């Protein structure tokens with residue numbers, strides 16, 4: 489009985505529309521909260537990826553320095569003199585001087601590609 493009178497009462501129609509509108513607003517806000525949570529997870533993931541790249545790069549630099557000092561000590565300990573280096577020492581010196589562009593270019597390009605991808609994702 490009460491329902492029938494409610495349907496016919498214009499003020500109840502307005503109240504019903506208002507409730508629908510408020511429900512819709514709640515839904516939109518809940519969606520926004522979900523989107524923010526999803527973004528936060530993405531950023532946390534990207535932070536882990538960046539930290540991992542940084543650690544790998546630091547390890548690579550440390551390894552590179554160790555290799556350089558090892559190569560230099562090989563030259564130091566070689567019997568050939570500074571004025572008349574043997575073939576092996578000469579090759580090592582060329583590598584250390586960076587006269588090997590083909591081998592040097594590829595790791596640089598790989599890192600540039602990785603960094604570009606990370607920036608696009610961020």
Ligand SMILES: [Zn+2]
Nearest residue numbers: 566568574577
């Ligand atoms: Zn030598």
